[in-house]
């Protein structure tokens with residue numbers, strides 16, 4: 001008698017013969033497996049595609065999928081053609097004029113930020129994996145100043161954001177290399193995906209007479225960030241930097257005055273001139289509305305980095321991803337540091353050239369300088385609508 005596999009009669013039921021090997025899984029099961037496999041492939045592809053930009057900027061895979069690109073895209077800067085060609089271009093210009101000139105001995109070599117290890121252009125392994133994706137865009141946001149304000153700290157902190165891609169070194173395009181043209185400038189930029197913001201920082205732009213018109217010619221929509229710091233401390237910081245390179249320069253006290261007994265401050269010394277923020281800001285306001293500029297407190301960037309970063313992310317139209325969870329206070333360094341740096345994912349403080357010990361400055365000179373800056377500071381508070389509390 002034939003064996004029955006199921007309750008009903010089967011055409012395989014042959015009387016007197018054994019049932020052959022069990023048949024392969026019925027077609028619906030195989031189809032389901034194939035469908036599952038296909039879905040897995042599609043999901044994997046979408047996952048890799050969506051994280052391409054985020055991974056490239058994020059400290060590690062922990063931030064994957066946290067991107068907010070499309071929802072927080074900045075105003076488009078790209079040309080109507082979408083190839084990043086700016087709508088208004090300006091090529092071949094004479095060299096820019098530094099407003100803050102003079103006292104050559106205590107200037108010059110220090111007009112450029114020292115090469116520092118926290119400003120790598122070399123991408124992380126993940127970034128390298130995705131380096132072929134995206135296109136190079138002109139920056140939509142620039143940290144234009146001020147020198148010694150805390151500009152490197154701000155950029156390094158911002159780079160943690162998956163939607164921010166920034167060039168590591170200072171390009172100095174709008175002050176020193178403008179004649180090289182916008183195509184040259186754009187080529188310095190990292191690749192970005194749609195919705196990611198391209199940024200750079202060059203603090204000397206804030207005191208470069210030609211910079212406002214030139215940036216506006218690139219794009220009137222460029223967002224400008226200025227990190228400001230008490231101009232007296234800033235001047236001492238500036239001097240300290242120069243002193244570290246040229247220990248033979250005159251004292252801060254002697255460089256500060258044209259005539260010390262008369263109390264006449266030397267405004268031609270760049271260390272002094274850069275801190276007259278109201279005067280520089282006037283030039284920018286001829287080309288940009290105030291609302292397109294964000295003033296970051298250099299002091300609060302140290303005391304409350306997450307708070308200042310919150311303001312910056314809002315200004316850039318970014319989701320608030322960088323929070324106090326990203327920072328810790330390093331007692332040895334005496335500054336906030338990143339728990340996970342962009343690229344390495346390891347704890348990271350800024351290098352030795354940031355956070356130097358300042359030399360002692362005669363109290364009377366500091367007092368005179370405070371008196372000198374007070375009216376300019378007040379004007380600056382008035383213009384920006386922000387009281388930085390330096391007086």
Ligand SMILES: Nc1ncnc2c1ncn2[C@@H]1O[C@H](COP(=O)(O)OS(=O)(=O)O)[C@@H](OP(=O)(O)O)[C@H]1O
Pocket residue numbers: 112113114146147148149150151152153203236237238240298301302335336337349350353354355356
């Ligand atoms: N987190 C953190 N770590 C280290 N340093 C910090 C940080 N936040 C702000 N700062 C302050 O940044 C000052 C240097 O400013 P900049 O980066 O704008 O300098 S530069 O113009 O690019 O040379 C630097 O000035 P000095 O202290 O005078 O060296 C620092 O006070």
